[in-house]
Amino acid sequence: MPAHGHDAGGDLPGWPLPALVLSAAACSYLLLVRRARRRNPVLGWSRRRTAGFLTGTALLGIALLPPLAPLAHEDFRGHAAQHMLIGMYAPLALVLAAPVTLLLRTLPAAGGRRLTAVLHSPPVRLTTHPAVALTLSTGSLVILYFTPLYNAITGDPVAHWLLHAHFLLSGCLFAHVIAGPDPAPSRPGVRVRLVYLGVAIAAHAVVSQLMYGGFWVHIHAPVPQVQAGAEIMYYGGDIAELLLAAALVSTWRPEPRRLATREPVTARKKTAPA
Template sequence: MDGMQHTHHHDGTGPSLPGTLLTVLVLLAAAAGYLLAVRRARHRNPVLGWRRLRSASFLGGLALLAVALLPPLGPAAHTDFRGHMAQHMLIGMYAPLCLVLAAPVTLLLRTLSPARARKVTAVLRSRPARLPAHPAVALALSIGTLGVLYFTPLYDTAVGHPAGHWLLHAHFLASGCLFAYVIAGPDPAPSRPGVPARLAYLGAAVAAHALVAQAMYGGFFVDVHAPVDQVRQGAEIMYYGGDIAELLLAAALVATWRPERRTSAGSRTRPRHPLEPTHAPG
């Protein structure tokens, strides 16, 4: 089978104890920071408050990251390709969906003063922010890089060094959050296209994910130094795990969709996001 090797030569034995403790501290700090922001948002505006479901979603995302990064899965991912793929699914697809549905940007804006909130909104509306927030760019970063990772020596090079493995984690998490935000995030996204376009990009992601998984299962162009059985089972994890995650993302898109309203003149207007600035008539 092209590119597959029957040996697994990674030297890493998994995160060290200091690394594990650091991971726990970072996750706890993120949870504490979010909950403190929720408390401040409720204090600043008791009428709006903050939905507990969003807080639960954020904590659930952090819990999924903990499962992925801490023992037993964390160390196993360094020596077993199946563990790596399970870790990839959790860090790159499931945890990002939970984190994005927690609306962290909206929460941030509610905790800031009006002047600072306007500055953050201006950044979100700037051209540099619009580019990565385009679905095509988000799709390329989240799905397009899988081919580069698994069909070139990049995977073995990255996981052969601790820093490389953490860079992979950071990429999976950042690109997964970006794609989930573009497709179904409740946070304001000025350049986000309509629902039909987002569904089309999500369909493209489903097809691309399946294609990569099928190529990996068949051993076509795969450049991963791991036993064949592990690579095939890892491909199955990607195929079925990716399908479930993308179905959840589609459900989130439907759940967060605010349909357009028709005005008396028959034109369509999109409901204004609560944090979007209003404009004076004329």
């Protein structure tokens, strides 16, 4: 049995369950797209967003299905690759698909008002603050890899699936706060979000480098595996965060300069008769 994991053959749910869940999610999104286009043929729905959702579900499928899923329980390098897909790449694709906006376009008026009220509620405003999203996504890595938590989770199938859910939800939350097209009433300006993204990039790099150097790491796995996993997280995280930065910059709409409504006082003084 691997030093850091558990046997993936008998105590983990089989691959059909995640495959069915992902297929159901993709079909549901496509049905909502069809409904949105029927309701408003002129406005329609972006094919780019539809492709983004399908790409996100495909990335989750790669992470949760063989051959990567069994490898993630036998080799820390597989876990690192799985973490990148579930926690960074798939969330970005899913968030850019604007699922909340799609719901708002397809729900009845009463349902849309209820959903809008939830989006403006204090708990949602607090959760979607960049500091909270950063703590849940990047800050949780410190607790996971620098305490005995990781080794405890890999020995419990239910806890391991809960870890997958945390990676996915926290990754979606951070991507939504930074560059999501869905409505976010408490979202700060682009400059502030760039600062939080920079902090996330730096923190992710520090975690990866500490893992590579073996400082304070609690991972029961061969050192070469941990170092290779740290490299996957370092370089893979950089690429994912650059993609997130590109998505953020693409939403930047500089404010038009205000035209002066009157001449400056100094100019009027110069042109005044003696």
